[in-house]
Amino acid sequence: MTERNLLPFGMAFLANFILCASSIYWHLFVGLSPVALVIYRIAFSLVLLGLLVGWLASRGSDALRRMTGRVVALHVAAAILVAINWGAFIWASLRGSVLESGLGYLLAPVFVMIVGLLFLSESRSSPRLACIAVILLALVTLVTASGDLEHWVYWTIGATWGAYTLLKKRTPLSPIEGLFVETTTLSILLVLASAWVDFGPHAPAASQVLAFPWLAAAGLVSVAPLVMFAFAARTLGAFDMGALQFVLPTTQLLVSYAYYGQVAAVATYVCFGVIWMALVALTLFEGRVFARRSACRRSS
Numbered sequence: 001m002t003e004r005n006l007l008p009f010g011m012a013f014l015a016n017f018i019l020c021a022s023s024i025y026w027h028l029f030v031g032l033s034p035v036a037l038v039i040y041r042i043a044f045s046l047v048l049l050g051l052l053v054g055w056l057a058s059r060g061s062d063a064l065r066r067m068t069g070r071v072v073a074l075h076v077a078a079a080i081l082v083a084i085n086w087g088a089f090i091w092a093s094l095r096g097s098v099l100e101s102g103l104g105y106l107l108a109p110v111f112v113m114i115v116g117l118l119f120l121s122e123s124r125s126s127p128r129l130a131c132i133a134v135i136l137l138a139l140v141t142l143v144t145a146s147g148d149l150e151h152w153v154y155w156t157i158g159a160t161w162g163a164y165t166l167l168k169k170r171t172p173l174s175p176i177e178g179l180f181v182e183t184t185t186l187s188i189l190l191v192l193a194s195a196w197v198d199f200g201p202h203a204p205a206a207s208q209v210l211a212f213p214w215l216a217a218a219g220l221v222s223v224a225p226l227v228m229f230a231f232a233a234r235t236l237g238a239f240d241m242g243a244l245q246f247v248l249p250t251t252q253l254l255v256s257y258a259y260y261g262q263v264a265a266v267a268t269y270v271c272f273g274v275i276w277m278a279l280v281a282l283t284l285f286e287g288r289v290f291a292r293r294s295a296c297r298r299s300s
Contacts, residue, residue, distance in 0.1 A: 020255060022225070046219075048223050078171075078182050085160040103143070107155070127282055135279075175226070
């Protein structure tokens with residue numbers, strides 16, 4: 001187990017909490033289409049990130065020297081994943097299907113932890129394996145007992161966010177530089193798509209910005225949690241990132257009930273409780289192991 005650092009843990013926690021709370025922000029734009037909101041999100045994010053990258057360049061950033069073909073390809077893939085994730089999340093926020101997006105973010109960390117254990121050479125201790133087994137059992141119960149939900153929402157969000165998490169661990173770029181490459185990629189793809197696709201009623205318009213002045217904050221709402229998330233992903237292991245991502249679906253469960261009025265089945269709350277107990281037990285166990293190892297190193 002690597003040495004704990006409070007800053008990346010705090011960043012990961014805040015990123016997941018802000019991402020959850022942002023569903024309330026996107027719900028303010030019920031009159032707009034998800035496609036238009038994704039376009040606004042990309043445009044305002046590009047402006048904000050461009051300013052931040054310019055500031056970094058003035059301080060001697062060497063991002064261009066690290067911009068290999070592999071790095072660009074990685075961020076192009078990440079850009080496509082995050083665009084799909086944004087679209088599904090905004091659609092769920094506009095329709096009030098927040099429970100579904102919460103389920104998606106509940107599936108994502110399980111994907112991250114399993115890949116971390118199987119392919120990234122992370123510790124395969126018995127407690128970790130037992131924790132994953134309990135979580136998978138709870139998730140199977142949760143999905144099968146979820147009733148009439150928009151199932152494509154949580155599968156799409158879970159797969160795209162889990163894969164995005166893993167990609168962000170492989171980049172040498174800083175969080176801001178990486179997001180700038182991704183947002184630039186999405187902007188180029190939008191321009192190319194507009195030459196062949198007629199967005200029609202889904203196209204952004206100046207009148208929409210005047211009617212919804214809070215759209216100007218779309219860049220900050222989008223960029224801030226992703227920068228925090230990318231910073232934490234570069235420092236923490238896949239298992240730790242997966243565990244902290246449970247903050248998002250749990251908070252989203254509360255938002256779906258308190259703000260959207262979605263009432264979940266009893267099985268949903270039971271499964272969330274089982275998952276949290278498994279994670280708390282594992283955290284306490286690994287914390288004791290880490291403390292014991294630190295004491296041994298100090299005494300040697």
